Amino acid sequence: MIIYQEHMQNITEASFADGFFDGWPNPPSTATFERILQNATHIILAIDEHTHHVVGFITALSDRVLTAYIPLLEVVPSYQNRGIGKELTRRMLDKLQDIYMIDLLCDTDLQDFYAGLGMRKATGMLIRNYEHQSGKKG
Template sequence: MDITFRESLEGIGIDQLSGDFFEGWPNPPSTPTFLKLLEQSYAVELAIDEETGNVVGFIQAISDGVLSAYIPLLEVLPEYQGKGIGTDLIKRMFNRLGDLYMIDLLCDNELQEFYEKQGMQKASGMVIRHYQNQAGAVNS
């Protein structure tokens, strides 16, 4: 299995995003909404299976481009997990965002160790979650 990494959506369409990236989500975004969220990101990194041409992992960042960035999603398809793809994606994104003062993300407790290995530190935070809008904003 050969995986290549890209920082562009050029040539990526709905057909290449067909995997179950949102496994376990009660209201996952549709594939067109998924593509739109990637297109509207400040930065994206994609992991692509060279054999199939499909995206098998991604990370996105939103940012003001001056001081801060937030990483809302880092996802790797279940069958590709444990192969270092997530680590490569986050390292590539950290390199791209390295000139910014802060890079933040929120994760479940069981993922904190993974992010600590990538050089991140635990911090407290607050969130609001509108799970009924998990599929995407109505006005998007």
């Protein structure tokens, strides 16, 4: 069974299942991944109750007044298509329900995934500094 937790208590580098940042040429290290989760305004972790491994996560950055941005959602490949990604997103949108602006960027093939969770399509702009893909030094 998958359990969901909104904090980093009892999470160590050994807690993360293999397979995060799938397809990233220069992914963050596990230590940097921990820092990302610690620094985010809100996190929700999906944890396999049997292995105690984190198998999915979602983060949000917010001013806690008007705006929030959801930069990262991922479920490791071996746990995909079991409803975990939808549950993580549902829970995060629920946490942010008193916030006016909730934004995220995604590829067009994922727009229906988010539309099914109540979001609507929009256009956006971005910059990617690829030399920092593994994370800013702490």
